[in-house]
Amino acid sequence: MTIDPAILEALSGVSTATITTVLLKKGLRNVWMRGTKPIRAGQPRLIGPAFTLRFVPSREDLATPESWSSPISTRAAIEAMPAGCITVVDAMGVTDAGIFGDILCARMAKKGVAGLVTDGVVRDVAGVLGTGLPVWCQGAAAPASVAGLTFVAWQEPIGCGGVAVFPDDIVMVDDDGAVVIPQKLAADVAAVAAEQERLEAWIMQEIEGGASLPGLYPPNAENKARYEAGAKTQR
CATH class of the missing domain: 3.50.30.40 (Ribonuclease E inhibitor RraA/RraA-like)
Known part of the structure; x- marks a missing residue:
């Protein structure tokens, strides 16, 4: 089996810890x-x-x-x-x-x-x-x-x-x-995991800047909107 290069690229910066969280949300x-x-x-x-x-x-x-x-x-x-x-x-x-x-x-x-x-x-x-x-x-x-x-x-x-x-x-x-x-979940997991890593990197920046955890990890609607706005700016 050869893994789709797009999946490999999406997973290249993802940790096993993130993968377990993504799979947990999918019931595994x-x-x-x-x-x-x-x-x-x-x-x-x-x-x-x-x-x-x-x-x-x-x-x-x-x-x-x-x-x-x-x-x-x-x-x-x-x-x-x-x-x-x-x-x-x-x-x-x-x-x-x-x-x-x-x-x-x-x-x-x-x-x-x-x-x-x-x-x-x-x-x-x-x-x-x-x-x-x-x-x-x-x-x-x-x-x-x-x-x-x-x-x-x-x-x-x-x-x-x-x-x-x-x-x-x-x-x-x-x-x-x-x-x-699992093979059949690979593409979906790769996409979700890559986004999760980006979100957590943003949360870490917020923590280093002195932000408190409630409403940040996991992000509430306000913080999620701030994150998404910043992500759009960087694209």
Whole structure:
């Protein structure tokens, strides 16, 4: 999936916090993936289509080092990832088995994958950081994925951090974590979110000028009219 450039442009200056508010107003409360923290400070804000991977609990006859050579493996899934995607991995919140290490992350970076999001953890963390691949996760653990998980599928609906994610949903990540935007709502959310960011920037200017919160955040009719008048002047 390629995201409409107009949607990308509209979302480029929007935070995940704003997206959650916009989606809340549309009735979607469960869009922020729990446990998806930036692995290091200063990672870029990213927007991309979701490429999903799914693990289930470990089963000893399937979760073996030999499974890494199977046609159904994380290795095969990585080779199917398109450039620009954000890989979203359902690790069921397991934090004592690293889903990917430095070699797999290096391959993802080489293929142009935009970032990795998981409710689990990675391993070989120093090496992962060295690949430059932006990662949102719950931290690091030395054991391999097969120590606690069985890989079963890619590009299927998953649950990551308690949130339903479908292939090609739009995923946004920044310092506050990861948020999913359903495909069918993307254009509308982008337009509303961009306007919300502009309004909040104006409100912040008012606050810095000494204005009080009541009637300003959210704006009452008078303040909304002042904001709209100023916006028209700037166009």
